[in-house]
Amino acid sequence: MSSKIQTVKGTREFYPEEMALRNFIYEKVRAASQSFGYQEYDGPFIEAIDLYAAKSGEELVKKQSFTFQDRGGDFVTLRPELTPSLARMIAAKQGELTFPARWWSFGPFWRYEQPQKGRSREFFQWNLDMLGVNSPEADAELIAVAATFLRSVGLTPELATIYVNNRRLMDSEFDALAISTEKRMDVSNLVDRRSKMESAKWDSYALELGLSQTQLDGLKNILGNFELWKNSEELTRLFSALEALGVSEYVKFDPNIMRGLLYYTGTVFEAFDTSGSVKRAILGGGRYDNLLADVGGQPLSGVGFAMGDVVMGIVLKEKDLLPEFTPSPAPVLVTVFEESLLRESYSLAAELRRAGLKVLCYPEPAKLQKQFKFADKMKSRVAVTLGPDEIAQNRVAIKNLANGEQTIVARASAFESIQKILASLQA
RNA sequence: GAGCCUGUAGUUCAAUCGGCGGAGCGCCACACUGUGGAUGUGGAUGUUGUGGGUUCGAACCCCAUCAGGCUCCCCA
Structure with a gap:
């Protein structure tokens, strides 16, 4: 001290x-x-x-x-x-x-x-x-x-x-x-x-x-x-x-x-x-x-x-007139399934950013549980997961963190699905 | 510039007369090897703001110092 x-x-x-x-x-x-x-x-x-x-x-x-x-x-x-x-x-x-x-x-x-x-x-x-x-x-x-x-x-x-x-x-x-x-x-x-x-x-x-x-x-x-x-x-x-x-x-x-x-x-x-x-x-x-x-x-x-x-x-x-504080300006979190798939997550995150989203990607492999807890603390709205099953089918899992619903969609339409969820949460 | 009050774990606060520094919340782990918020179990955390003094013994008493708060002053 x-x-x-x-x-x-x-x-x-x-x-x-x-x-x-x-x-x-x-x-x-x-x-x-x-x-x-x-x-x-x-x-x-x-x-x-x-x-x-x-x-x-x-x-x-x-x-x-x-x-x-x-x-x-x-x-x-x-x-x-x-x-x-x-x-x-x-x-x-x-x-x-x-x-x-x-x-x-x-x-x-x-x-x-x-x-x-x-x-x-x-x-x-x-x-x-x-x-x-x-x-x-x-x-x-x-x-x-x-x-x-x-x-x-x-x-x-x-x-x-x-x-x-x-x-x-x-x-x-x-x-x-x-x-x-x-x-x-x-x-x-x-x-x-x-x-x-x-x-x-x-x-x-x-x-x-x-x-x-x-x-x-x-x-x-x-x-x-x-x-x-x-x-x-x-x-x-x-x-x-x-x-x-x-x-x-x-x-x-x-x-x-x-x-x-x-x-x-x-x-x-x-x-x-x-x-x-x-x-x-x-x-x-x-x-x-x-x-x-x-x-x-x-x-x-x-x-x-x-x-x-x-x-x-x-x-x-x-007077309680302050807007709610959000710890991260990014509403989307891309998780990292395991070490060998970290690059996949990184490039998916990059894709979404190029499409115009603010995206956080977990920077190291960790238990999904831990990553979802992190998403919760950061007040993320959407969590995106890319595991072996999704990769095999060229799809991604997209979870609405507000209501817990998860859908698995084609990778090409990931941006669209995320946008839809974010728009529904705005309203 | 002056007076008064306060300072203990990440945080909020306990600790009898000066006699082994604890609790809630939070944190970490596990229950739960592909998923957050809830619950349960277990765990970690301290130079008691800092420096000195008194005492067999100090978070507690004394002195100094730093910071915060209240009041005066001031508020360009």
């Missing part, structure tokens, strides 16, 4: 079963993205630390990113997010791209955090952004893509909800309460923590931050007002667009949604699993109007969201 080298803390190993889950998420992500006309792209996995230091709180970047010196002495970072790379890529080709640009990506990211349930140091994330347009209807489209994904994996509106708020709306409400601009950060933080604290404690914490009793009462009033969106033209248009897109049953206004990110300027949203054990957001995003200027581009607004695979995987498992 002591000589075994453990995995690096917070990293993940993808055994075939976990890999199947990751690919399942990837396929659904791709389908949702593409159905709205988004293009797949990717950025570098390693970036200069300065790319992130520019726009996020430096302490966070330094504390929670994988940063190290390369052999040339430069400080590099395993990317903790994609948006800054995207902003740079867009800025570099701003003159030649066609806008609005709709891009999506699914790849690995790293954050140096305390691993917990739903949070590892290495994770995959879906990013989807629309750049070059600034309208509530564009925001609605992003939310609709997210909802489409949720629906496609079986997370119905009863199981998952996307909560929406608007930074500009909150700012104007804060203005009305005469909360100074210096306190806005603290107040956002305060709002974020509301669900985690007892209300009395939260109140005294708010007063400690320097809010007056009147401001605190006003703030509580705002946070409890779920009709507040009607004061915002942006949100009114957003909800109307969501209705047209057919996803409004997924979306609710919630003035408590703030999101930590500094760069959000308008619509913000977060999706939650409403019934499970994971209290973390399963996806989140919003509108950012000033991001490109920070990396040297002309002002260009955008809206985007991200979803991690770790929380999504837990949610799907808890």
